[in-house]
Amino acid sequence: xxxxxxxxxxxxxxxxxxxxxxxxxxxxxxxxxxxxxxxxxxxxxxxxxxxxxxxxxxxxxxxxxxxxxxxxxxxxxxxxxxxxxxxxxxxxxxxxxxxx
Numbered sequence: 001x002x003x004x005x006x007x008x009x010x011x012x013x014x015x016x017x018x019x020x021x022x023x024x025x026x027x028x029x030x031x032x033x034x035x036x037x038x039x040x041x042x043x044x045x046x047x048x049x050x051x052x053x054x055x056x057x058x059x060x061x062x063x064x065x066x067x068x069x070x071x072x073x074x075x076x077x078x079x080x081x082x083x084x085x086x087x088x089x090x091x092x093x094x095x096x097x098x099x100x
Contacts, residue, residue, distance in 0.1 A: 048074035
């Protein structure tokens with residue numbers, strides 16, 4: 001069952017920083033990263049329950065070909081995208097963002 005996506009305000013910065021970093025390395029690489037992340041957003045929206053749990057009720061989706069994960073939590077009709085993080089990021093950073 002498809003679920004509507006809602007984004008944490010910091011997701012914009014997560015993506016902008018990563019895209020800029022990749023574009024500095026190679027022209028167009030940031031666009032490929034953005035497309036890979038958008039693919040994950042589409043898959044999450046289509047079926048959020050297919051992804052494993054990161055901790056508590058937060059799930060994660062690995063971004064293909066890049067060392068990033070999308071962290072999210074799903075409710076009945078809404079899926080909250082809480083962050084797009086490099087896999088080497090300290091998990092404490094994820095958890096601080098998810099605190100109420």
